[in-house]
Each structure stands twice: as structure tokens, then as C-alpha cells.
Amino acid sequence: MCGAPEQTQVLPPGTDLSKQTVLTGTVRAEGEPLGGAYVRLLDGTGEFTAEVVSSASGQFRFFAAPGTWTVRALHRSGVGEATVTADAPGLYTVTVTVS
Amino acid sequence: MSRENVLVTPDWAEQNLDTDGVVFVEVDEDTTAYDAGHIPGAVKINWKTELQDPVIRDFVDKGAFEKLLSDKGISNDDTVVLYGGNNNWFAAYAYWYFKLYGHDNVKLLDGGRKKWELDGRPLNTDEVKRPATSYTAKHDQDTSIRAFRQEVVDAIGNKNLVDVRSPDEFAGKILAPAHLPQEVAQRPGHIPTAINVPWSKAANDDGTFKSDDELRALYEGAGLDNGKPTIAYCRIGERSSHTWFVLHELLGQPDVKNYDGSWTEYGSLVGAPIELGSKG
Known part of the structure; x- marks a missing residue:
């Protein structure tokens, strides 16, 4: 379903990292994890691909595909973004700092 | 149709939280967001458990809808x-x-929960209990705004088909929005002759809708033929409801249908034509 599942660093059972490209990470502001941020995944052309809300501990997770991605976070306290390049299926970690 | 009839601004909403005859309803697939804080006085509807039939892949019928609203x-x-x-x-x-x-008297809050939160407007966790009513639906399902599978197959090359998924889903590179696992049974791709206008192009970053002029330019630029009926689809039918709202309610196009089931159904139809790759 399209509703955003709970955001944790623990992957759902059966996630096959030899086939799936998972981007995961934490939103931070002033060094602390930031929950409740709207985290958006943009593809290599800048097009919106997905959006989730970071968990209380600032975590988010996307199931993407190999490629270059931008992760952008929007929060009352500011915005931030980071880029991640996934060369092949696997788990990729990224930190987004909001200021 | 004009914007004021179908959309309310957060300012209007905040000023009308206690107005008699105005009911705020938060709709989500899971209601944990609502439970953690909702617009004061708003009731919740769980899309999955309250609007979908528990057994058959379809909506609740008229009687169940009446009971729910009551x-x-x-x-x-x-x-x-x-x-x-x-x-x-x-x-x-x-x-x-x-x-x-x-x-008829239903409106969307522009920007939804996101804009409300980003504006720092009030949310609370108070339990909301409204006295029960006896709601009567005006009619059975209005199929002039709902497309079914055969109609979608027949629309290939005849009507506007608007695929509102992301470019990678349209091209067949992924099968679901990227916040979800990708292991599903459908074949990837899109319906032949469909244009790809991701729903997100109709919205600003804060979730509000773009202006009518921007929206008109968006669909015209993508090749939507205003003289033809339109069917919008996505993976399930909720992102295409967003686009249905834009085309039918904001831009006032007369014949626009939403295809509930969308790619989860179409991508599983044996023998139905599928195209791969992005449009030039």
C-alpha cells in the first residue's frame, strides 16, 4: 500500500539486499536527530519519487533502484539535503542536516 | 468549478474549527499520525479498514458508507x-x-497535514466523539467518475490516459513508490499511449496545489487533449485521485475518471498490452 510504513533502521523481514536498493539514514539538526521532518527522495533529474516523515529518532528509509538520488528534508526549523549514489543493490546510509 | 468550492486554505480552516456544520476528517492509511496529534475536533477515517471492503478488493457499499458516516x-x-x-x-x-x-459539500484542506504542521498550527490528542447521525447517501456509486478495467483497455489510443506515478515507475524500473518494498507480482511498465505526469508536479513542496495557470500549462505541455475524456491511474488509485481532483475539480474538465485498482490490477491482467521505457 502507499501509506508510509513506520520508519526504522530495521529492514522488513525478507528484504533481499542482493536485489533491493535501500537508502536509509537520519535527519539531524544542531547535531541531534530530528523527528517529524518531511523527507523527500528525488531522482537523478530532480523528480519527486517518494516522501516519508522521519521517526521520533530522525530515521527514514527508501526502497529505490541503483542511481543517483537526492534526499531533501523539510521541517518547521529549516531545510537540508544530501546526495547518495547507489552503484548496485544494497544498503546505503545518508545523513541529512537541516538548518 | 472554482477553487473556493473545493479547497479550503489553512487560514480558513483554523478560523472555522468550531463552526457548526463543518466537520474536519483526517484520512490516512494508518491512523498513528492522527493518534499522535490531529486538528482539534477532527474525526479520523482509516482508509484501509473503514473505506475498503474487508474481503473483496473494492469499496464498501452504499449501506456500509452510510453506516460509517453516521x-x-x-x-x-x-x-x-x-x-x-x-x-x-x-x-x-x-x-x-x-x-x-x-x-457534494466536501472540500480538501490545501496542503493537508504537512502544510498544517509546517505552519505550526494547533494539533491535539483529545478524543473526538461526535453524536451519531443517520446519514443517507444521495445515490449509488457515480460511475461517471470511476473507470473499470475494460474501459481502460478500450481507452488505449482513444482517450487521454494519465499515468501519475513517478518516471521510474512509468518506465518500469520500479514497481512501487520508493518508500515501499519492491517485491510485487505485477509486470512493470505503463499502459500504451499514456502520458506521464507525476502527481507531484501538481503540488508545491509544502503539499499545496499549484495555481490553475500552472496546472493548465503542466497538462497541456504534457500533451493532454482537452477535447477528449481522461482516465487517471497510478499504482492503487490514491495518487490518481489527487490528479483527478486537479483535472475535474480545480480545472473543471467535464469527463475525468479515476481508475481504482490502477497498476495493481492492470499490471496483472493476462494479455493486456504494456509499454516499457520513458517517453521521449
Whole structure:
């Protein structure tokens, strides 16, 4: 379903990292994890691909595909973004700092 | 159709939280967001457990819809203001659903939950209990706004088909929005002759809708033929409700249908034509 599942660093059972490209990470502001941020995944052309809300501990997770991605976070306290390049299926970690 | 009839601003909403005859309804697939804090006075509808039939892959029927609205304390005369997470996807789905059963006085909160939160507007966790009503749906489902599979197959090359998924889903590189696992049974790709206008192009970053002029330019630029009927689809039917809302309610196009089931159904149809790759 399209509703955003709970955001944790623990992957759902059966996630096959030899086939799936998972981007995961934490939103931070002033060094602390930031929950409740709207985290958006943009593809290599800048097009919106997905959006989730970071968990209380600032975590988010996307199931993407190999490629270059931008992760952008929007929060009352500011915005931030980071880029991640996934060369092949696997788990990729990224930190987004909001200021 | 004009914007004021179908959309309310957060300012209007905040000024009308206590207005009689206005009911705020948060619609989500899971209601944990609502439970952690909702617009004061808003009731919740769980799209999955309350709007979908528990057994058959379809909507609840007229009787069940009437019971649901009665239990929620919504009357026929109420102005229903819908909002939710996911950039109002499920709220737009519910909006379309209310229209299917003839509830005319329904509006979306522009920007949904996201804009409300980003503005720092009030949320609380108070339990909301409205007295039950006896709601009567105006008519059975209005199929002039709902497309079924055969109609979609017949539309290839004849009607506008608008695929509102992301470019990678359209091209067949992924099968679901990227916040979800990708292991599903459907074949990837899109319906031949469909144009790809991701729903997100109709919204600003804060979840509000773009202006009518921007929206018109968007669909014209993508090759939508205004002289033809249109069917919008996505993976399930909620993102395409968002686009249905834009085309039918904001831009006032007369013949626009939403295809509930969308790619989860079409991508599983044996023998149905599929195209791969992005449009030039």
C-alpha cells in the first residue's frame, strides 16, 4: 500500500539486499536527530519519487533502484539535503542536516 | 468549478474549527499520525479498514458508507473538510469517494497535514466523539467518475490516459513508490499511449496545489487533449485521485475518471498490452 510504513533502521523481514536498493539514514539538526521532518527522495533529474516523515529518532528509509538520488528534508526549523549514489543493490546510509 | 468550492486554505480552516456544520476528517492509511496529534475536533477515517471492503478488493457499499458516516457523526448537510498525510493522497481518495456517493459539500484542506504542521498550527490528542447521525447517501456509486478495467483497455489510443506515478515507475524500473518494498507480482511498465505526469508536479513542496495557470500549462505541455475524456491511474488509485481532483475539480474538465485498482490490477491482467521505457 502507499501509506508510509513506520520508519526504522530495521529492514522488513525478507528484504533481499542482493536485489533491493535501500537508502536509509537520519535527519539531524544542531547535531541531534530530528523527528517529524518531511523527507523527500528525488531522482537523478530532480523528480519527486517518494516522501516519508522521519521517526521520533530522525530515521527514514527508501526502497529505490541503483542511481543517483537526492534526499531533501523539510521541517518547521529549516531545510537540508544530501546526495547518495547507489552503484548496485544494497544498503546505503545518508545523513541529512537541516538548518 | 472554482477553487473556493473545493479547497479550503489553512487560514480558513483554523478560523472555522468550531463552526457548526463543518466537520474536519483526517484520512490516512494508518491512523498513528492522527493518534499522535490531529486538528482539534477532527474525526479520523482509516482508509484501509473503514473505506475498503474487508474481503473483496473494492469499496464498501452504499449501506456500509452510510453506516460509517453516521457513526462518525457526519450529516448530509455538513461541510466535510478532508485532510491527511502523504500530501493529501488518501484525503483526495476519500474526497473522490464522497463524490461517488453523492456528498457534494466536501472540500480538501490545501496542503493537508504537512502544510498544517509546517505552519505550526494547533494539533491535539483529545478524543473526538461526535453524536451519531443517520446519514443517507444521495445515490449509488457515480460511475461517471470511476473507470473499470475494460474501459481502460478500450481507452488505449482513444482517450487521454494519465499515468501519475513517478518516471521510474512509468518506465518500469520500479514497481512501487520508493518508500515501499519492491517485491510485487505485477509486470512493470505503463499502459500504451499514456502520458506521464507525476502527481507531484501538481503540488508545491509544502503539499499545496499549484495555481490553475500552472496546472493548465503542466497538462497541456504534457500533451493532454482537452477535447477528449481522461482516465487517471497510478499504482492503487490514491495518487490518481489527487490528479483527478486537479483535472475535474480545480480545472473543471467535464469527463475525468479515476481508475481504482490502477497498476495493481492492470499490471496483472493476462494479455493486456504494456509499454516499457520513458517517453521521449
